[in-house]
Amino acid sequence: MTKWEYATVPLLSSATKQILDTWGADGWELVQVVPGHPGAEGEKLVAYLKRPDFQ
Incomplete structure (x- = not known):
């Protein structure tokens, strides 16, 4: 069974793509x-x- 870890991240409207790209790369x-x-x-989001x- 897959175990998951979760994160909540505030998104700034001026940098939404950059923030999501950074987390996606990880x-x-x-x-x-x-x-x-x-x-x-x-x-705002x-x-x-x-x-x-994997731990």
Whole structure:
């Protein structure tokens, strides 16, 4: 059975592609993007990512 590790990443609208490309290069797969916390300055979206946990 595959075990997974997860990460939540704030996405800045000015650097969304760069942020996701960086995490993707480390083996993370994008699962979902949701709105961030209201009033969070510069953080309008939050990405949820996963990758197999080989430990």
